[in-house]
Amino acid sequence: MKALVLGGDGFCGWPTSLHLAAEGYAVTIADNLSRRAIADDLGAPSLTPIRSIEDRVTAARNVGDVQFSHLDVTDPVALKALLGTLEPDVIVHFAEQRSAPYSMLGDAQRRYTVANNVNGTNTLFSALVELGQRPHVVHLGTMGVYGYSDDLGELQEGYLDVRVAQTGRDVTIGYPANPGSIYHLTKCLDHTLMQFYAKNWQFQITDLHQGIVWGTDSEITSSDEALINRFDYDGEYGTVLNRLVSQAAVGHPLTVYGTGGQSRAFIHISDTARCVHLATGAPPDPGAQVQVFNQVAEVRNVGALARMIAERTGAEVSYLDNPRKEAAANQLRVSNAGLRSLGFEPRTLEDSLMDEISATVGRYKDRLNRDVIFSKARW
Amino acid sequence: MKALVLGGDGFCGWPTSLHLAAEGYAVTIADNLSRRAIADDLGAPSLTPIRSIEDRVTAARNVGDVQFSHLDVTDPVALKALLGTLEPDVIVHFAEQRSAPYSMLGDAQRRYTVANNVNGTNTLFSALVELGQRPHVVHLGTMGVYGYSDDLGELQEGYLDVRVAQTGRDVTIGYPANPGSIYHLTKCLDHTLMQFYAKNWQFQITDLHQGIVWGTDSEITSSDEALINRFDYDGEYGTVLNRLVSQAAVGHPLTVYGTGGQSRAFIHISDTARCVHLATGAPPDPGAQVQVFNQVAEVRNVGALARMIAERTGAEVSYLDNPRKEAAANQLRVSNAGLRSLGFEPRTLEDSLMDEISATVGRYKDRLNRDVIFSKARW
Numbered sequence: 001m002k003a004l005v006l007g008g009d010g011f012c013g014w015p016t017s018l019h020l021a022a023e024g025y026a027v028t029i030a031d032n033l034s035r036r037a038i039a040d041d042l043g044a045p046s047l048t049p050i051r052s053i054e055d056r057v058t059a060a061r062n063v064g065d066v067q068f069s070h071l072d073v074t075d076p077v078a079l080k081a082l083l084g085t086l087e088p089d090v091i092v093h094f095a096e097q098r099s100a101p102y103s104m105l106g107d108a109q110r111r112y113t114v115a116n117n118v119n120g121t122n123t124l125f126s127a128l129v130e131l132g133q134r135p136h137v138v139h140l141g142t143m144g145v146y147g148y149s150d151d152l153g154e155l156q157e158g159y160l161d162v163r164v165a166q167t168g169r170d171v172t173i174g175y176p177a178n179p180g181s182i183y184h185l186t187k188c189l190d191h192t193l194m195q196f197y198a199k200n201w202q203f204q205i206t207d208l209h210q211g212i213v214w215g216t217d218s219e220i221t222s223s224d225e226a227l228i229n230r231f232d233y234d235g236e237y238g239t240v241l242n243r244l245v246s247q248a249a250v251g252h253p254l255t256v257y258g259t260g261g262q263s264r265a266f267i268h269i270s271d272t273a274r275c276v277h278l279a280t281g282a283p284p285d286p287g288a289q290v291q292v293f294n295q296v297a298e299v300r301n302v303g304a305l306a307r308m309i310a311e312r313t314g315a316e317v318s319y320l321d322n323p324r325k326e327a328a329a330n331q332l333r334v335s336n337a338g339l340r341s342l343g344f345e346p347r348t349l350e351d352s353l354m355d356e357i358s359a360t361v362g363r364y365k366d367r368l369n370r371d372v373i374f375s376k377a378r379w
Numbered sequence: 380m381k382a383l384v385l386g387g388d389g390f391c392g393w394p395t396s397l398h399l400a401a402e403g404y405a406v407t408i409a410d411n412l413s414r415r416a417i418a419d420d421l422g423a424p425s426l427t428p429i430r431s432i433e434d435r436v437t438a439a440r441n442v443g444d445v446q447f448s449h450l451d452v453t454d455p456v457a458l459k460a461l462l463g464t465l466e467p468d469v470i471v472h473f474a475e476q477r478s479a480p481y482s483m484l485g486d487a488q489r490r491y492t493v494a495n496n497v498n499g500t501n502t503l504f505s506a507l508v509e510l511g512q513r514p515h516v517v518h519l520g521t522m523g524v525y526g527y528s529d530d531l532g533e534l535q536e537g538y539l540d541v542r543v544a545q546t547g548r549d550v551t552i553g554y555p556a557n558p559g560s561i562y563h564l565t566k567c568l569d570h571t572l573m574q575f576y577a578k579n580w581q582f583q584i585t586d587l588h589q590g591i592v593w594g595t596d597s598e599i600t601s602s603d604e605a606l607i608n609r610f611d612y613d614g615e616y617g618t619v620l621n622r623l624v625s626q627a628a629v630g631h632p633l634t635v636y637g638t639g640g641q642s643r644a645f646i647h648i649s650d651t652a653r654c655v656h657l658a659t660g661a662p663p664d665p666g667a668q669v670q671v672f673n674q675v676a677e678v679r680n681v682g683a684l685a686r687m688i689a690e691r692t693g694a695e696v697s698y699l700d701n702p703r704k705e706a707a708a709n710q711l712r713v714s715n716a717g718l719r720s721l722g723f724e725p726r727t728l729e730d731s732l733m734d735e736i737s738a739t740v741g742r743y744k745d746r747l748n749r750d751v752i753f754s755k756a757r758w
Contacts, residue, residue: 076486076490080486106509107455107459107505107506107508107509110501110505110508111455111498111501111502111505114497114498114501114572115494115498115501118493118497118498118568119490119493119494119497119498122489122490122493122494123490126486126489126490127486129486129489130485130486151543151546151548151550152543152545152546152548152550153543153545153546154545156545160543160544161543161544161545162541162542162543162544162552163541163542163544164530164531164532164539164540164541165539165540165541165542165549166531166532166533166535166540167530167531167532169530169531170544171530171531173541173552173555174555174556176552176553176555177553177571177574179571179575182575185571185572185575188571189497189568189571189572192556192558192564192567192568192571193493193564193568195556196558196561196564199704200704200758325578325579379579
C-alpha cells in the first residue's frame with residue numbers, strides 16, 4: 001500500500017509518516033518545508049534540533065520505506081507529476097498552515113493561510129479528478145470547526161440531527177460552521193469543498209476533527225536522534241499544554257488567556273499518528289458524505305491544566321487579557337466513538353508524559369528564545 | 380456617497396454601476412476585464428458589440444459620476460492602494476467567476492474559480508481590516524448555495540430554524556451548504572468567510588442570493604449605444620432563458636437539460652441593478668450576522684419555459700442528456716421578503732421583455748457563433 005503524506009515534515013506529519021512506514025506503508029512525504037521557513041521568520045525555530053529532511057529520511061529507512069519529494073501542494077504541475085508517477089492508495093493531507101494565532105497576525109498571514117490551505121486542498125482534489133485517481137484522502141481538520149456553543153450538546157462526529165421548524169421534517173445536516181480564527185475558517189472551507197468533491201466525483205474522504213495536540217515525541221521519533229520531532233513553544237505555534245510546560249521549565253509564569261475557563265479537547269502526538277493510521281484503513285464508501293472522526297482523547301479545562309502544572313513545578317499562573325475573541329468559559333463534550341470503534345485507546349494526560357516534555361525542554365532550554373513566548377496576534 | 384463596484388464591467392456589474400451612478404452615488408468601477416478575456420478564449424464574445432471600458436466610462440459621464448480602475452481584486456497591493464485613496468462608503472462585490480459550467484470544464488477552471496473567487500473575497504476583507512475601513516459590503520451570492528432539496532420548505536433568507544434532536548433546543552443556523560458546482564461552492568465558501576469577518580471584525584455585510592438573471596439591457600444601458608450591456612448566449616456563460624430565446628432567434632432547437640423538470644428562481648437584469656441599489660441603503664448592524672436577501676423575482680419550471688418559447692416562436696425543444704448532476708425535478712419555493720420590504724417590485728416574465736431579447740439577438744445574429752451553443756462542461 002502506497003501512502004502519500006502531504007506536509008509530512010511538520011509536527012504531526014513527521015511522526016505520522018514514520019508510524020505509517022513502521023506499519024508497512026510505502027510512504028512518500030511531500031512537503032515545501034514551509035513550517036521551517038515560517039519558524040525561522042518568527043525567530044522561533046524548533047526547540048529540538050530537528051535534522052534536515054534529507055537526514056531525516058536517511059534515518060527513516062531504518063523504520064520502513066520512506067521517500068521525500070520537495071513540493072508545494074498549491075503547485076498543480078508538480079503535484080500532478082508526483083501523483084501520476086506514484087498513484088497512491090491513500091493520501092494524508094497535513095499540508096496546511098496550522099496555527100490560529102499566526103493566521104490572525106495581519107493581512108499577509110490572513111491571505112497566506114486562506115490561499116495555502118484552501119487552494120492547496122482544491123488543487124489536490126482537482127488534480128485527482130483530472131488524473132482519474134480516487135485514493136482515500138484523509139484530511140486533518142480541527143475541533144475548532146464546531147465552535148464552542150453549549151446549545152448543541154455532546155459534539156457528534158460531523159453531523160447533527162435536527163428537526164426543521166417549518167416542515168417538521170427530521171434531517172441530518174453538517175454541523176454549522178463556527179470558526180474562531182482564519183485558520184479554523186480554512187478548515188471549515190476545506191470541509192465544504194471536500195463534501196462537494198465527494199458528492200460530485202465519488203471520492204472517499206475522511207476528515208479528522210483533531211483536538212489540541214500535546215507532547216513532543218512518539219516511540220519512533222524518540223528512538224533515534226536523527227528522527228527527533230519538532231517542538232514549538234512560541235506564542236504562535238506552541239500548543240497550549242506544550243507552551244505551559246515549557247514556560248514552567250524555564251521559570252516563566254504560565255500564561256493563561258482570560259479566565260482559563262475554556263474547555264478544550266486534547267490528544268497526544270503519538271495518538272495522532274495512531275489515529276491517522278486507523279483512519280487510513282477505514283475509508284467510507286465512494287460518493288458517501290465525508291466521514292468525520294473527532295480525533296480527541298479527552299476534554300480538559302485550560303485553567304485547571306495550568307494550575308496543575310503550577311502545582312507540580314512551583315511556577316506562577318499569569319492570567320492575561322485574552323487576545324482571542326472566545327467565550328470566557330464553556331462546557332465541551334465530544335464523542336470520539338468512530339476512532340474508538342476502530343481500536344483507538346486514548347493516552348490521557350499523565351505525569352509521565354508531562355515529564356517527557358519537561359525533560360525535552362530542560363535538555364534544549366539554551367535554545368529557547370524568551371522573546372517569542374508571548375503571542376503577537378490580536379483577534 | 381462613494382460606491383466601489385468590484386467587477387463593474389460584467390453582465391450584472393455594468394448596469395448596476397450605471398444605476399448607482401444615476402441614483403447619485405459617486406461610482407468607481409474596479410475590474411480586471413477578465414469576463415472579456417474568458418469570452419475571447421471561449422470563442423464566445425458578447426453578442427452585443429460592447430464598447431471598450433474607456434468608451435463606456437466616457438459615455439457613462441452623461442449618467443452620473445463614474446470612474447474606472449483597472450485592477451485585479453486578488454492583488455492586495457493594488458486593492459489596498461485604491462481603497463486607501465477612495466475610502467468607499469459601500470462596496471458592491473461582483474468580481475467573481477460566475478459561470479457554473481465554466482467552473483466544471485476542467486482542472487484549470489476549477490482552480491481558477493476557487494482561487495479567484497475565494498482569495499478575492501478574502502483579499503478584500505483582509506485589506507479592509509488592515510486599513511481600518513468598515514464600508515457596507517454587498518456581495519453577490521447565488522440561490523444555488525441552498526441546493527434544491529424539498530425537505531427544507533420555502534427557502535427563507537439565509538437562516539433556518541431548527542430544533543436540535545439531542546438537546547431539544549431551538550436554534551437558528553445558516554442553511555446547510557449544498558452547492559451544485561465548483562462555482563456555487565465558491566459562493567458557499569465566501570459566505571462562511573464573510574460570517575467570520577462580520578463576527579470578528581464587526582463588518583456590515585449583505586449577501587444577495589441571486590436567482591438566474593435574464594434579459595439584456597436596463598433602461599440606462601439601452602439609452603445609448605455606447606452603454607449597451609454584454610449578452611452571452613453560449614453554453615458556458617449564457618443563462619438558461621437568454622440561451623433559449625437566442626436559440627429560437629437563430630432557428631436552433633431549444634436545448635433543455637434532462638426532463639426540464641427543474642424549478643429555478645429568476646430575476647430580470649434591470650431588477651438586479653435595482654435590488655443592489657436597495658440593498659446598499661440597508662446595511663445590517665455592525666457585527667451582526669451576514670444579512671441575506673434572496674434576490675429573486677419569481678420561480679419558473681425550466682421545461683415549461685422552453686415550451687412557452689417554442690410556442691411563441693415555432694422552435695423545437697430538444698431534450699439533452701443532462702450534463703449536470705442535479706435532481707431531475709424539484710419544487711422550489713423562495714421567500715424574497717427582505718428586498719420586498721425595501722420596496723422591490725419584481726418584473727416578471729412578460730412577452731414584451733422576451734421580445735426585447737429576441738430583438739437584440741435578431742439585430743446581432745450575424746455575430747453569433749453556433750459552435751459555442753452547446754456547453755462543453757460535464758459534471
